[in-house]
Amino acid sequence: MKLGELGEDRLLGQLLPNLLSGRTIAIGPGDDCAVVERPNRGRLLVLKTDCVVEGVHFLQGRKAFNVGWKAMMRPLSDFAATSAVPQFALITLMAPEQTKVAWVKQLYRGLGRAANRFGVSIVGGETSSTPGPIAISTSVAGFVEKDCWVSRRGGKAGDDLFVTGRLGGALKRKHLQFIPRITESRWLTKNFSIHAMMDLSDGLGADLPRLARASKVGFKVQMENLPLTRGARISDAISEGEDYELLFAISPRDRSRLQQRWAKKFPDLPLTRIGSLSQLSTKDNQLLSRGYVHFQQPG
């Protein structure tokens, strides 16, 4: 059966009962707005939206479950970057009328499974027909404690730069199956003073300069230290993107304590010092080859 034959109301009627609904939700999917309990005292509200577009973030013919997984995990990776706890998600699905209903159901299975992985409730959304490619926009709301919150802005000259996991080669498989580093990020900010953090989605070559610019510092990277995925080259680690690992800046005074405690807490996930932040000086900054930048033509 195709979407055009089923209709929006019946589609939502079939999808909604399967979505999560926690106790903090006054009213969830199916009404005009989602209405949920506000965050508690001492917490900030955190909001993020992101999208996946057929032909850009996934190729036609990819499994719908994996596409749904990625559509949910991309904004959750930004929650990891902020050390925030995601709670509520809204989905906007734009799909042509000839899209198979079975495909959409698998998409929502992937969205739901990914949300469930981090205790997130899908509380609403919207569907629209489109003459173009399938696109899914996911918006997530959650919270961060005032003393855990970290942005891209606090990096200081002299800070160590660390990345989690391995970089490069994500386009083969990982980009549809990755797990955002929320657990790791929450642990980091609870146990250390993390000066600045972000997630690597466009590649180190595009993302690190953003962190440095936001922190008003420069940077140096030891290319030979980059933790590479098996089979990936240094240039892949810099330019490919879709790694969804954490990049963060921390005082070198914390280096050995961080490395020891990390190895105990997350023995299966490498943590690698890739370089450091430096005084702002344009000629010091390395020219990293570009990561993946939307709308940017190859330079």
Added chain:
Amino acid sequence: MKLGELGEDRLLGQLLPNLLSGRTIAIGPGDDCAVVERPNRGRLLVLKTDCVVEGVHFLQGRKAFNVGWKAMMRPLSDFAATSAVPQFALITLMAPEQTKVAWVKQLYRGLGRAANRFGVSIVGGETSSTPGPIAISTSVAGFVEKDCWVSRRGGKAGDDLFVTGRLGGALKRKHLQFIPRITESRWLTKNFSIHAMMDLSDGLGADLPRLARASKVGFKVQMENLPLTRGARISDAISEGEDYELLFAISPRDRSRLQQRWAKKFPDLPLTRIGSLSQLSTKDNQLLSRGYVHFQQPG
């Protein structure tokens, strides 16, 4: 200049300084997540996402300012339906690389002007290239006091049904320029016990049955009472959609007080009793011709 020549970072760099930033915002556009102050005590968090797609919600060649206005006002109309106060918005823009940067700037002017009309701050967003039509997804967060909040679910048999404004003919002009009925909705719930409410976006024929279903009641509409836009027919009022007026259910005991106080408070906006809710009984329900339903082929 085209988007593909400018690049995402420079695009955002040009757009962000013009967006609103209130005092409750810890960090706004440009970082991984938006982080804002949580709602106060006694208030619920309200979330809504919606989208506009070229060729579906607006035709190619429409003024970008008006498209931006509509992309912001659609979810705000859902806030009106919930009697909620919108505070923060996130924008996801999906656009082909050959899109003119000037068009995108006008789009954001429209988004910003519409947000400003209701004191909403645009705190973040995402841009993505797409091979398909331009699509804009807008997510809004805000609050509603527990005693003001209204959903589609509380309608009772015997309730009067009212609509604000005039119906039909919105596709000519109004759908790109409408003003969500937030002020009116907030006034209604502060001064009356509104049992159920929604905004009319798909047409009375599609939307009223949704309110009735959610409230588990039937309905009767006096067709001859429908308040028509000049030049519109009854069938336009039922089927065209895009009216963005309020439909609500209220006890008939409140009828005369409501009509008197409304006429004083909003002298330029008609308020019309169009029918009533009834006991649930399939054969009582009128068959309204369908409103605009996404994915539904004409029956």
